[in-house]
Amino acid sequence: MAWVSLVVAGLFEMFGVLMISKLHKDRNWQAVVLLVAGFGASFLFLANAMETLPMGTAYAVWTGIGASGGALLGMLVYGESKEWKRLLFIGMVLGAAVGLKIVS
Template sequence: MDWISLVLAGCFEVVGVSGINKVNRSKTVASYSTLIIGFILSFFFLSYAMKTISMGTAYAVWTGIGTVGSALLGMIVYGESKEWKRILFISMVLCAAVGLKLMA
């Protein structure tokens, strides 16, 4: 259950980052709500996961999911660069997060 919570924390991190992008585009209640709710839920699930997962591992996986998820969201939804080098390095971040899971 702790690893599921950690994955949820990473997913809500992506929601929070998406909220930042929405606030930059238009300062509406919905934009701010997405930002605030995304980060609150992200920190809630992260703190729950850290009850049994070590701090270093949990933080690395959480930021990895947030980084990869945000980069993919930017490429798919917001038309950001899909250059092969960018995809390669995003893949490396993902592999590192999976490696930490396998070592824990």
């Protein structure tokens, strides 16, 4: 269950990053509320996961999901570069997260 909480925390982290970009474009209170809610939920699920998982593992996986997901969302939503080198390194980050799951 801790791993599910950790993945959900990472997904909320991605949502929070998306809302940062939305806030820069729209500058309205809804974007602020969604940003705070996204990161707040992310921290709550991360804290839940850290009750069982080691702190270093949980934090590394959480940031990996957030960073990779943010980069992928940038490519899909904002038209950022989809160069193969970027995809390779995103895959490496995700592979490291899977590796931490395997050894934990």
